[in-house]
Amino acid sequence: MGxxxxxxxxxxxxxxxxxxxxxxxxANNRFPxxxxxxxxxAAYQVEGGWNADGKGESxxxxxxxxxxxxxxxxxxxxxxxxxYHLYKEDVRILKxxxxxxxxxxxxxxxxxxxxxxxxxxxxxxxYYNNLINELLDNGxxxxxxxxxxxxxxxxxxxxxxxxxIIADYFEDYARVLYENFGDRVKWWITLNExxxxxxxxxxxxxxxxxPWINKPGVGDYLAIxxxxxxxxxxxxxxxxxxxxxxxxxxxxTIQSDWYEPLTNSTEDIAxxxxxxxxxxxxxxxxxxxxxxxxxxxxxxxxxxxxxxxxRTRSRLPVFSKEMVEYIRGTYDFFGLNYYTGKLVTSGExxxxxxxxxxxxxxxxxxxSWPASSVSPWLKVVPWGxxxxxxxxxxxxxxxxxxxxxxxxSDAGTLEDTDRIxxxxxxxxxxxxxxxxxxxxxxxxxxxxxxxxxxxNKGYTQRFGVYYVNITxxxxxxxxxxxxxxxxxxxxxxxxxxx
Ligand code: GBH
Numbered sequence: 001m002g003x004x005x006x007x008x009x010x011x012x013x014x015x016x017x018x019x020x021x022x023x024x025x026x027a028n029n030r031f032p033x034x035x036x037x038x039x040x041x042a043a044y045q046v047e048g049g050w051n052a053d054g055k056g057e058s059x060x061x062x063x064x065x066x067x068x069x070x071x072x073x074x075x076x077x078x079x080x081x082x083x084y085h086l087y088k089e090d091v092r093i094l095k096x097x098x099x100x101x102x103x104x105x106x107x108x109x110x111x112x113x114x115x116x117x118x119x120x121x122x123x124x125x126x127y128y129n130n131l132i133n134e135l136l137d138n139g140x141x142x143x144x145x146x147x148x149x150x151x152x153x154x155x156x157x158x159x160x161x162x163x164x165i166i167a168d169y170f171e172d173y174a175r176v177l178y179e180n181f182g183d184r185v186k187w188w189i190t191l192n193e194x195x196x197x198x199x200x201x202x203x204x205x206x207x208x209x210x211p212w213i214n215k216p217g218v219g220d221y222l223a224i225x226x227x228x229x230x231x232x233x234x235x236x237x238x239x240x241x242x243x244x245x246x247x248x249x250x251x252x253t254i255q256s257d258w259y260e261p262l263t264n265s266t267e268d269i270a271x272x273x274x275x276x277x278x279x280x281x282x283x284x285x286x287x288x289x290x291x292x293x294x295x296x297x298x299x300x301x302x303x304x305x306x307x308x309x310x311r312t313r314s315r316l317p318v319f320s321k322e323m324v325e326y327i328r329g330t331y332d333f334f335g336l337n338y339y340t341g342k343l344v345t346s347g348e349x350x351x352x353x354x355x356x357x358x359x360x361x362x363x364x365x366x367x368s369w370p371a372s373s374v375s376p377w378l379k380v381v382p383w384g385x386x387x388x389x390x391x392x393x394x395x396x397x398x399x400x401x402x403x404x405x406x407x408x409s410d411a412g413t414l415e416d417t418d419r420i421x422x423x424x425x426x427x428x429x430x431x432x433x434x435x436x437x438x439x440x441x442x443x444x445x446x447x448x449x450x451x452x453x454x455x456n457k458g459y460t461q462r463f464g465v466y467y468v469n470i471t472x473x474x475x476x477x478x479x480x481x482x483x484x485x486x487x488x489x490x491x492x493x494x495x496x497x498x
Contacts, residue, residue: 028435031493036141036443037486038101039094039465040405042148042192044077045452047107049084053123056113058150059160059200059210064456070208073458080453081468082475084127090449091134093466093477098490101141103404103445104131105148105192108173115152117172125180132184143187143404143445145253146170146177146234149197149209156211161223162201167230174234178242186248188238189335189404190231193255194283198223202354208456217353218315221302225317228286228327235330252287253335253404256280258384258391262345262364271346271361273297276391278359284334286319288396292328293319302358315353333442334392337405338426340377341369341384372418375409375454375461382425386433393439400442403430407447409454409461419465419482427495446486450477 031037044060051057064076083090094102108115110124135142147170151160155169174190191197200209201219213219231252238250259275261268277285277295285295293299294316302316319327342363350356369379389401408422423446433439451464459470465483468475489495 028431029495029497031431032434033493034442035493036100036402037490038099038103038141038143038443038445039097039449039486040103040143040445040447041083041090041449041452042105042145043107043110044080044148044150045448045454046081046083046090046104046450047110048077048079048082049110050076050078052084053127054113054121055107055124056109056115056121057153058107058109059153059156060150060455061109062153062156063210063212070212071456071458072460075453075458075470077453079470081450081470083450086475086477087127087131088134089477091131091138091140093479093483094135094140094449095138096479097465097483097487099140100490101143101187101443101445102135102449103143103145103189105145105150106177107150108147109150109152111176112152112173114154115169115173116154117169117176120176128181132181136184141187142181142185143189143402144177144181144185145189145192146174147190148192151210160201160211161198161226161230162219164226164229166226167233170230171233171237174237175241178238178246182242182246182248186246188234188248188250189253190234190250191227192253192404193337194224194227194252195279196255198227204350204354204356216351217355217358220355221316224282225319228283229323231287232327232330236326249332251331251333251335251402252283253337254280254283255337255339255405256388257339258341258381258388259344259361259363260341260384260387262343268345272344274301274346274359275342275344275361275363278355278361282355284392284396286324286327287329287331288334288392288399289328290397292324298358301360305353305358309353331399333400333402334396335402335404336389336392337447338385338388338403339406340379341365341381373409373461374411375457378409380408380422380425382422382429385426386429386437389430389433389439389441390437393433393437398438398440400440402442403444405445405447407463409463411460412451412462412467414467414478414480416465416480416482419480420485423482423485423489424495427489431495 068074198220201213201223202216203214235250259272261272277297281295303314306314347362349362365379408419448463450466451462451468454461467478
């Protein structure tokens with residue numbers, strides 16, 4: 001080959017190379033065509049109408065009525081964003097942003113005031129029918145959470161999640177939902193963040209939540225055990241009686257921080273893995289892993305400590321072989337909530353006994369992580385998002401992952417540039433997990449559509465892309481800069497580059 005041919009080929013190769021690089025760079029920035037964008041809320045945080053038209057009392061109604069002092073600003077969900085009356089406004093702003101889906105939750109007590117199936121409240125069914133129909137009329141898919149922490153107080157009086165009978169009641173509830181809404185709702189999430197709400201039985205941390213029962217390392221484990229069964233019951237019910245005709249998907253939403261080893265030491269690496277097993281695997285492993293059941297390290301450590309405490313049985317109940325099989329595989333996708341990351345080393349912390357102490361890990365945060373959020377727990381750790389997604393992809397058989405929450409809190413400014421950069425950096429890491437690591441992320445749901453009642457923090461920590469002035473009885477929805485950012489991003493299906 002002549003030297004001019006050679007340099008010609010070389011040039012061609014160079015052009016192809018540069019072109020390819022440019023292409024893959026822009027591809028990395030672009031969302032897959034069928035990727036879903038949405039936003040989320042939860043019933044107690046937005047609906048209000050706490051006793052309207054026959055709604056029953058939930059554990060959150062109960063606690064914040066009895067103990068207004070448990071709330072940072074003495075607010076409660078009695079009126080909240082008044083979405084019970086203003087749901088058309090919510091749909092309007094979802095459409096304004098071009099959202100593909102809306103993740104909202106159903107208040108069990110609005111439909112079944114005591115939680116029992118012999119007592120159905122038609123006004124509650126009507127409300128959700130109206131919301132679902134309004135969404136569909138506007139081309140928005142409903143993604144429905146069955147349980148976002150607002151248990152009927154009547155069921156709590158029977159022990160709530162610590163009573164195994166809860167699985168029967170939850171299955172009854174799921175049946176009512178499939179029967180009434182399943183013709184139109186194709187995305188179901190049984191439970192939101194199990195490991196967050198079971199802390200109501202262990203008085204863990206600073207998150208005061210109902211039933212606020214102080215039985216760490218016992219009550220929370222009972223609740224975990226029974227909610228896994230309840231979830232599986234709802235899943236199998238769908239499989240056996242509804243899937244053929246309704247053809248939707250049923251799964252669960254799990255929240256996890258990313259747990260990064262404090263140093264590269266073998267000890268810290270093992271500690272970080274223990275943290276993932278105790279704070280994510282505890283729920284995910286029984287459902288999503290190949291072998292099912294609680295993670296081996298969880299079983300081993302809790303059993304060992306229970307024995308050393310002189311107990312006749314483990315504080316963590318044991319599943320029969322049949323139950324392990326019954327729970328394993330009860331998912332159609334992985335619902336993931338991500339907010340922040342932690343550094344992990346081994347050590348002893350927490351009450352004795354408690355899940356924290358059982359895990360033999362101590363967590364901390366890196367002082368260099370931005371603490372721009374008003375929520376003290378929410379340090380900005382975007383790279384943890386990618387690592388968590390990829391860890392789930394690799395450990396649980398590459399499931400379809402729907403990000404069901406991700407978001408940032410401030411005190412309530414309309415020029416919410418910190419929220420925009422939070423979204424931007426997290427979406428950038430999400431796309432790395434997709435294009436570089438091969439994870440199957442099918443959608444992203446921003447928490448939250450509206451500023452809303454941040455549980456016992458009231459309105460002091462605001463996550464909305466729309467601002468709500470809760471002293472204005474009309475509760476107008478006012479767009480923040482971040483809603484415009486999401487609108488443009490969804491339109492372009494691409495992360496804007498500076
Ligand atoms: C999600 O939980 C919830 O699903 C959602 O309802 C909530 O509004 C949103 O996040 C924002 O918080 O009281 O300082 O001890 C995310 C996991 C678990 C983070 C409880 C805050 C309490 C911190 N959350 N945690 S603190």
